[in-house]
Amino acid sequence: MSYLVDIFLIAITAALINNFVLYYFVGICPFIGVSRQVDMAVGMGAAVTFVMAIAVFLSWAITYFVLMPGALVTTWVGQFFVSPERAAHIDLTILTYIVYIFAIASSVQLVEMYVRKFYPPLYKSFGVFLPLITTNCAILFACLTVMSHIIGVENPGQIWDLGRALTLGVFGGLGFTIAIVIMAGIREELDMCDIPEPLKGAAITLIIGGILAMAFMGFTGVDNGIRVALGG
Amino acid sequence: MNDQPTATERFIQGILPENPTYRQLLGLCPTLAVTNGLKQALTMAGAVTVVLFCANIIVSLIRNLLKPHLRIVVFTLTIATFVTMVDRFLAAYMYQMSKALGPYIPLIIVNCIIICRCEVCASKQGLIASGADAIGQGIGFGLGLSSIAVVRELLGTGALAGVAVLPAAWPQWVIMVLPPGAFLTFGLLLGLINWIQQRRSVEG
Numbered sequence: 001m002s003y004l005v006d007i008f009l010i011a012i013t014a015a016l017i018n019n020f021v022l023y024y025f026v027g028i029c030p031f032i033g034v035s036r037q038v039d040m041a042v043g044m045g046a047a048v049t050f051v052m053a054i055a056v057f058l059s060w061a062i063t064y065f066v067l068m069p070g071a072l073v074t075t076w077v078g079q080f081f082v083s084p085e086r087a088a089h090i091d092l093t094i095l096t097y098i099v100y101i102f103a104i105a106s107s108v109q110l111v112e113m114y115v116r117k118f119y120p121p122l123y124k125s126f127g128v129f130l131p132l133i134t135t136n137c138a139i140l141f142a143c144l145t146v147m148s149h150i151i152g153v154e155n156p157g158q159i160w161d162l163g164r165a166l167t168l169g170v171f172g173g174l175g176f177t178i179a180i181v182i183m184a185g186i187r188e189e190l191d192m193c194d195i196p197e198p199l200k201g202a203a204i205t206l207i208i209g210g211i212l213a214m215a216f217m218g219f220t221g222v223d224n225g226i227r228v229a230l231g232g
Numbered sequence: 233m234n235d236q237p238t239a240t241e242r243f244i245q246g247i248l249p250e251n252p253t254y255r256q257l258l259g260l261c262p263t264l265a266v267t268n269g270l271k272q273a274l275t276m277a278g279a280v281t282v283v284l285f286c287a288n289i290i291v292s293l294i295r296n297l298l299k300p301h302l303r304i305v306v307f308t309l310t311i312a313t314f315v316t317m318v319d320r321f322l323a324a325y326m327y328q329m330s331k332a333l334g335p336y337i338p339l340i341i342v343n344c345i346i347i348c349r350c351e352v353c354a355s356k357q358g359l360i361a362s363g364a365d366a367i368g369q370g371i372g373f374g375l376g377l378s379s380i381a382v383v384r385e386l387l388g389t390g391a392l393a394g395v396a397v398l399p400a401a402w403p404q405w406v407i408m409v410l411p412p413g414a415f416l417t418f419g420l421l422l423g424l425i426n427w428i429q430q431r432r433s434v435e436g
Contacts, residue, residue, distance in 0.1 A: 023411050028260040029344060094320070097338050098312040105305055137261045137342045144335045198427035202257055203419045210415030217412065 003163075005230050009223050010167045015175035017223055020138050022213040027138035027176055031183060032205050041184035045177025049170060051108055051133050052142050056169030058103045059143035060162055063150045067092045067099065093151050100143045108133055142172050182212060236357050239364040246368025252345045253376025254425045259345040263377060264414040265336050270393040273381035274374065275329050279318050279337060281370025284346050285363060286314045291354040292362035298355060307350045312341045345373060383417050384408045 018024065021031050027048070034044045065073045069091040078087030112130040116123045133139060145168060149160040186208055195204050237245065252258045262280070266272045290310050291298075298306060319337045322330040330337065340346070349369055354362040385391060388408035390398035407413050 025261050025264040025411070025414065026339065028264060029258075032257065032260070094316060097316050097319070097341060098309060101308050101312045101341055102305075105308060137339050140339060140342050141335060144338055148335075196423070198430060199419075199423040203423040203426065206415050206419030206422065210412045210419060213412040213415055214407070217410070 005227070007163060007167050008230075009226060010164055011171040012226065013223055014168050014171040015178065016216065017219045019175045019179055019216050020141065020172050021176055021179040022209065022216045024141060026141040027136055030132065030136065031180055031209070032202055035180050035183040035187055035205070038181060038184045038188060041180045042177070045173070045180050047130055047133060048136060048138060048176050049173025051104075051111060051130070052139050052173040052176075053166060053169045054107050054111065055104050055139050056142050056146055056165050057162070058107060059100050060146050060150070060160070060165040062099055062103060063096070063147055064159075067096060068151050069093070096147060096151075100140060100147075104139055104143070138172070138176055142169050145172075179212070183208065236361070239361040242353060242357075242361050242365035243368035246365060246370070246372045247375065248372065250369075251372040251376055252369055253373060253380075254422060256345075256348070258348055259343045259373065261339055262336050262343065263380065264411075264418060266333055267377055267381040267384055267414060267417075268388065268409040269332075269385050270378060270381045272329070272332055273377040275322075275326070276333060276336065277370065277374035277377050279322065280340055280343065280345065280373055281367065282318055283311060283314045283340055284349060284370055285366040287311045287346055287350055288354040288362040288366040289359065291350045292357065292359050295355045303351075303355065304347070307347055308341065311346050311350075315340045345369060380414070380417055380421060383421065384413055388413060 014020070020026050021028065030044055030048075035041050063071075065071050067074075070088050071092075074090050074092060075084075075087050078090045081087075082090075108130055112123075115130075146160060146165045149158075149164070153159050183205070187205065190204065190208075199207070246252070250256060253263055259280070262276050266276045287307070287310050291307060294306075315338060318340070319330070322333070322337060349365060353365045357365075382392065385393075385408075386397065387405045389404055390396060390400075390402040405413075408417065
């Protein structure tokens, strides 16, 4: 399969077929909380996509060069302490979660400071959402997905490169934006409806989420169709 | 210090009055993702309770050393350490379950319940109150998860925890164990809880 087809399939899968919100249930909290107005939803989606791309880049680099067994940097540093053969087997994968969460938290902090200093209008539109994103499961989930394609992959040819990882980050964030904007559009209309009292608020949002998830199930199998059509 | 609830109050509050799933709407990712079977739901609730208990204890012990602007980072790193332990434990002793739960075990790190409890309770109160709070919230979370899991597994496969309950003629509602079923079940159960709550407040 050619590289471009592979990239295209990763993008379609992350954004539509296995949508982060409606298939994997990550990022549900902002999906319920920040989906009242379309413009707020767009701001939140943009912030998540932005941070997700950065976080995926960082976690790919850290995993590929430091954490995985036989990684470049670790082997180079390790040979000063143990014999070179043993240095090639140093396995730091147990640190993955701690390192990832630290990378996400610090990159969010840096992005917030940078945007506030150099792009004040941008900060006004999505800066308020940035601190919330540190504890957004969708970001960590994207990093973990990238990790699962680097660590524990038997065939070295199948290890994801940076291009594939970034595609997942950007289009995963785009899928999140699509879901939250659709939801906000529906909820704006919902304000004029007569909803039963107990279902008001989160309950009706969840039920609509269920119907949306059913609609997105219609994309199941599209990836196989594309693969056949493009002769992959 | 006197206006803080006592250990017993914290424990009872977590189970029903401030149930993390239905009243606070926290930690929704695992609530929706791992409730397609009762076994997964209970394992998840157990894992969250262990992490919550350990994190609450540690945060409570170091609460006087915490700097306000660094506290969230300290909370998350503490939680991440315990989640790594739980993850390795599950992979070693319950391999099938660890495979079934997949990425949702590491996602406990960003579960809002734990950060919320560290912030609200453990960073202000002593060891015993924090421990009781963690166990109460853990039980409440377990109740929330298993209530959804029972509905989904029963309607979706006609079984409970893998044991067939409904007669074989039951038309299995496959949609209930797929992603949409999670949203629908939780939405309707939440509506039911709100309805009961409103009825009681009207009568009382």
